[in-house]
Amino acid sequence: MSTFTLSKQLDNHYIIEGDLTFLSINKKTMPSFDFLKQANEIQIDLKKVITVDSAGLALLLEWIKQSKLYNTKLVFKNMPHQLLTLAALSGLDLNEYLTDID
Secondary structure, three states: OOOEEEEEEEOOEEEEEEEEOOOOOOOOOOOOOHHHHOOOEEEEEEEEEEEEOHHHHHHHHHHHHHHHHOOOEEEEEOOOHHHHHHHHHOOOOOHHHEEOOO
16 A cells, blocks of 8 residues: 655655555545644645645645645645646646745
């Protein structure tokens, strides 16, 4: 079974490793939203994401939604091209959440 981890690297900087797919995201593996309450701005690096599908996009959208509730600016770094394509196909503009696009 594929998995992913969300690890804190530095203050307010996190990295996702593994797959963001239907197989890796469920109630048991989905990280808590509490990390979004920790700072005014949170950066999440996706450079180590291997595979992504619409479930991965849905997770990121939920984090965006929750970050707005906590008044936290959320920034994604190194978003995989596959994820950007899924967002574009879904009619979503994630540009305000992106930095350092590979």
